[in-house]
Amino acid sequence: MVKAIQVGLGHWGFSWTKEVIPKVPSIHMVGYVDANPDAVKRVQTELGIDEKRCFLSLEEAAKGTEADLVIATLRTEAHYPVVKQALELGFNVLVEKPFASTISQAKELVALAEAHNRILMVSQNYRFQPAPIAAAELIGAQKFGPVNLVSIEFRRHAPSQGYRYWDMPDPLLADMSIHHFDLMRMVLNDNPKRVSCRTWNPAASPFGHHPIGVATVEFEKGTIVSYRGSWMSSGPVTPWAGEWTMDCSEGEIWWTSRDHFMGKAGPDRLMTRARDAQPEAVTLAPIEFADRTGTLAAVAKVIESGSIPARFSSGADNLHSLALVQATILSASRDGEWVEIAEVMA
Structure with missing residues (x-):
């Protein structure tokens, strides 16, 4: 099992919480993060998430849980700072596309993942x-x-x-x-x-x-x-x-x-x-796992096995798409x- 923290519980992030993450058995959720208290309250009331697993910042979640992976499902402009923080904290990361707003930001994140020996995957679900x-x-x-x-x-x-x-x-x-x-x-x-x-x-x-x-x-x-x-x-x-x-x-x-x-x-x-x-x-x-569940299952398998499969959308690979x-x-x-x-x- 890969222990994961989701960061970003807004409109699209909530879709991940409700419709995607529960369909991947190899993912065990230990934390949910959003700076907006209303978004946090929504996953608690509508999905029955324990408030002890909910946090207002990734730093709080990192201190309060043990996790292998951060699932970043925020708005595009928030991808770079959150992914950077997650990598610096020692997490592997799956992030929605585009994984950065500029090429220079994307290159920095790729280099950071390599320096920390962590997986950085972009969710190119198609x-x-x-x-x-x-x-x-x-x-x-x-x-x-x-x-x-x-x-x-x-x-x-x-x-x-x-x-x-x-x-x-x-x-x-x-x-x-x-x-x-x-x-x-x-x-x-x-x-x-x-x-x-x-x-x-x-x-x-x-x-x-x-x-x-x-x-x-x-x-x-x-x-x-x-x-x-x-x-x-x-x-x-x-x-x-x-x-x-x-x-x-x-x-x-x-x-x-x-x-x-x-x-x-x-x-x-x-x-x-x-x-x-x-x-x-x-x-x-x-x-077995299609679309967004495919990206989540793929990154979990890479974390578990340490082996990178063909057509894996790593940050380094995705630089060319960006x-x-x-x-x-x-x-x-x-x-x-x-x-x-x-x-x-x-």
């Missing part, structure tokens, strides 16, 4: 789904040879779907596209080299910042990804992971994942088509000029 895992394995095995072109479409109409973060800066690239960017890296087993991106805000949009964007991403091995995302689309809704077409030299892989919409849920889907042949549906292997987000934002600010990932990483 990695823990059957379709992207299967796609990564097909690409890795060169099922249809080298990848020529990847096309990704993400379409949602935020005003009719209960979206509420109208004033968030970069609501597409920073809040949503980071999932797609991280999946690009995982499925291709490659890192981005440079990107060109344009974003805009259409007429009658309730967004304060740009909810639509297109990007061309060039990867180090030469693969080009064409990405199109919109929070203001009137077209058919895509699953949260988007719709992926991966054109290879000897065939095509099409897949989509996280098909949840307005109370409905559908399975991941993946199809293959050899060149000049008919498409074939692929039966996807179920996974850098791609920052590079697309920078490119958009420069009217689509190509931005080298190396520039952002520096």
Whole structure:
């Protein structure tokens, strides 16, 4: 059992407390932390958490418990100071994405985790789904040879779907596209080299910042990804992971994942088509722990075993996903000029 303290019990954190953490048997909760007494009171009254396990600061929780892991589920701007404190106190850390607001902060946290010999994992929950895992394995095995072109479409109409973060800066690239960017890296087993991106805000949009964007991403091995995302689309809704077409030299892989919409849920889907042949549906292997439970189970297993599995989203690995987000934002600010990932990483 991995003993854990959760820090951040607000709207999203409460979802972790109620819906995610109880589903992972290897996690034993010893503490819950939030600086807001109302948030602490809510987990006590609604979930029956013992008040002796509740604290107003991580420092208090560290003194009052014995734990191996901090689960950081706070707002983005609080990630850096809390993760830094947790690592300095000797905890392993699982933190929601993005794990820092800047590359320099992220690099500091990665170095701190290494210096203290602790695990720092970023909860890139889209990695823990059957379709992207299967796609990564097909690409890795060169099922249809080298990848020529990847096309990704993400379409949602935020005003009719209960979206509420109208004033968030970069609501597409920073809040949503980071999932797609991280999946690009995982499925291709490659890192981005440079990107060109344009974003805009259409007429009658309730967004304060740009909810639509297109990007061309060039990867180090030469693969080009064409990405199109919109929070203001009137077209058919895509699953949260988007719709992926991966054109290879000897065939095509099409897949989509996280098909949840307005109370409905559908399975991941993946199809293959050899060149000049008919498409074939692929039966996807179920996974024991999916989505956010997958990230939590994964970090618990690493802490217990000391072994890092393939496709593990460590802080060091996730630097490249964060850098791609920052590079697309920078490119958009420069009217689509190509931005080298190396520039952002520096």
